[in-house]
Amino acid sequence: GGTGGTAGTGATASCFASFDESTQSLVQIPDAAELRLTAVSFTVEARFRLLPGQNRIDVHKRGPGGRSLGVTSTHVRASVFEGFDHDFAGPSPHDDGVWRHVAWEYDGQLSRLYVNGKVVGEASHTEAVSDSTTAILLGALRDASGNIAGFTSGPIDEVRITSGVRDGADFAPPVVAEVDAATIGLWHLDGNAADTAGSSHGESSGVVWGDCPP
16 A cells, blocks of 8 residues: 555555454455456456465455465465466465565466566466456455355455556566556555545455555
């Protein structure tokens, strides 16, 4: 999140959302047709940070079908449910308290994962994203039927969903994401789950809003 903003953006000095599975904290971003990403070509990105002992954090939409992008202590994983998983096992643990920008691009032919703007994995896939009408979850996961099946721990920031492949090669990741013509949704998580790009405002429960990362 940013350190400030114009009126109506919801931006404050509180700059990321932190989740704790023991308190079942979460953000639910309501379903909208444009967020289902069934047109195949899309980019999902966010800034993630896991502290030692924290298990995972995801941008998660499932049940049935859908897709997810997340970070565990050892992996970055993108999933097209009922289609494929695309994993990257990093050279060092991800639960080291370091902020990382993670992005996933998929165009119906190639799935590409980035960490801090660098391509870390490419895989050929042709599966389409199945229609899922559930809310996007931050801090929680659903089962294949769409029921909340568990909660996760860790901070997340600057969630952005884009129509089309945003970069296609190494890039300089933004600390604060911006809205452009291709942006479907953008959640700075600056003390709330307002959608800067549109009207898909999330509802939060039990979330701890943290200070700005360096």
